[in-house]
Amino acid sequence: MDTPGNLFVVAAPSGAGKSSLVKALLELDSHLAVSISHTTRPPRGQEVEGREYHFIEEPTFRDMVMEGAFFEWAEVHGNLYGTSRIAIEQRLQDGEDVVLEIDWQGALQIKRLFPNAVLIFILPPSWDELLQRLQRRGEDPPPVIETRMANARLEVAQAKHFDYVVINAVFETALFDLKAIVHAQRLKYSRLRRSKAAVFRALHLD
Numbered sequence: 642m643d644t645p646g647n648l649f650v651v652a653a654p655s656g657a658g659k660s661s662l663v664k665a666l667l668e669l670d671s672h673l674a675v676s677i678s679h680t681t682r683p684p685r686g687q688e689v690e691g692r693e694y695h696f697i698e699e700p701t702f703r704d705m706v707m708e709g710a711f712f713e714w715a716e717v718h719g720n721l722y723g724t725s726r727i728a729i730e731q732r733l734q735d736g737e738d739v740v741l742e743i744d745w746q747g748a749l750q751i752k753r754l755f756p757n758a759v760l761i762f763i764l765p766p767s768w769d770e771l772l773q774r775l776q777r778r779g780e781d782p783p784p785v786i787e788t789r790m791a792n793a794r795l796e797v798a799q800a801k802h803f804d805y806v807v808i809n810a811v812f813e814t815a816l817f818d819l820k821a822i823v824h825a826q827r828l829k830y831s832r833l834r835r836s837k838a839a840v841f842r843a844l845h846l847d
């Protein structure tokens with residue numbers, strides 16, 4: 642599917658910092674919106690329905706799958722997560738850019754549907770630092786952290802399928818890298834292409 646808006650997909654092992662990076666990116670870029678996924682995971686302490694996720698029960702999720710409501714969905718760490726069509730379709734058609742914070746399985750499904758989507762994988766600087774970030778965040782009990790650390794080993798093996806790999810050691814450096822990737826894609830596509838077309842018309846070059 643080709644759309645006027647750009648689609649960016651950010652994946653990472655849990656705790657690598659993708660939500661923090663995407664949040665910071667959105668604050669700097671008013672043309673970018675994050676897609677709100679549906680999940681069967683219960684909300685964490687500060688999470689609000691419709692802000693971090695749409696929290697739904699598994700039967701409702703399964704019904705949505707059957708109705709074809711998702712562009713992609715996957716089971717991650719024992720819960721179901723999905724990107725609904727209504728979350729992103731209209732925005733992309735309107736020429737606005739969208740970022741998805743999803744796991745690697747979803748990212749590969751999106752690439753098949755949207756070949757121009759830019760896949761970005763965030764890596765932590767070390768396994769020790771990943772564990773510390775999960776512990777410092779203080780949102781997940783030890784068994785959940787253990788599962789996420791074990792899954793992280795499998796997830797990082799998928800980074801080779803992504804267009805870019807960003808290492809989130811120093812936060813500001815990783816944010817700079819993300820901004821550069823978004824900018825590079827815009828130079829290649831949509832927004833700049835449209836303004837180029839306007840200049841070409843004005844100069845009678847078309």
Ligand SMILES: Nc1ncnc2c1ncn2[C@@H]1O[C@H](COP(=O)(O)OP(=O)(O)OP(=O)(O)O)[C@@H](O)[C@H]1O
Nearest residue numbers: 653655656657658659660661774778809810811812
């Ligand atoms: N560069 C960094 N240096 C130190 N701490 C960081 C850095 N980036 C993020 N963090 C911290 O690490 C923790 C995990 O970050 P975050 O919640 O953004 O991860 P995530 O990849 O979105 O995880 P999940 O997939 O579980 O939602 C947070 O407490 C965040 O403040």
Ligand SMILES: Nc1nc2c(ncn2[C@@H]2O[C@H](COP(=O)(O)O)[C@@H](O)[C@H]2O)c(=O)[nH]1
Nearest residue numbers: 678679714715717722723724742743744747
């Ligand atoms: N395939 C999808 N993965 C998703 C989606 N929304 C979030 N995620 C990923 O799930 C894990 C766990 O998230 P958490 O909020 O419970 O820590 C993480 O890798 C997310 O990126 C989605 O719509 N589809």
